[in-house]
Structures are given as structure tokens and as C-alpha cells.
Amino acid sequence: MDEILTNWLLGLIAALLAVLVLDSTGQPFLDPLSPVANVLALVTFLAFVILTGAFLVYTASFRRE
Numbered sequence: 503m504d505e506i507l508t509n510w511l512l513g514l515i516a517a518l519l520a521v522l523v524l525d526s527t528g529q530p531f532l533d534p535l536s537p538v539a540n541v542l543a544l545v546t547f548l549a550f551v552i553l554t555g556a557f558l559v560y561t562a563s564f565r566r567e
Contacts, residue, residue: 514546 521539 511546511549514542514549517542518546 518539521535521542524535
């Protein structure tokens with residue numbers, strides 16, 4: 503499961519970097535990809551929030567009172 507999650511997040515980061523490289527080449531190349539870039543940015547952000555929350559819940563489970 504860890505490998506699937508890692509590969510998925512790395513794929514999202516690679517796609518976002520590809521969009522940034524296309525952005526530096528000029529606007530005509532980026533216009534068709536702008537909706538895709540927005541979706542990738544949203545999914546990456548949500549994955550980061552969910553993983554951070556899961557990590558905080560996991561670490562809180564070790565708390566001793």
C-alpha cells in the first residue's frame with residue numbers, strides 16, 4: 503500500500519512540474535492544460551491535507567494520559 507501511495511503522489515508532483523515547464527515555454531502550450539493543472543493542484547493539496555491529518559491522528563494515538 504505504501505508503494506502505491508508513494509507512486510501516486512510522485513506522479514502528481516511530476517505532472518505538476520511538467521505543467522510548470524510548459525508554462526515557461528509559452529502560453530499557447532499551457533492553455534489546453536490549464537484545467538488539468540487545476541485538478542492536479544487540487545488533488546495534490548487534498549492528498550497532502552488528508553495525509554497530514556492521518557499522521558496527526560496516528561501520532562495522537564500514542565499519547566498517554
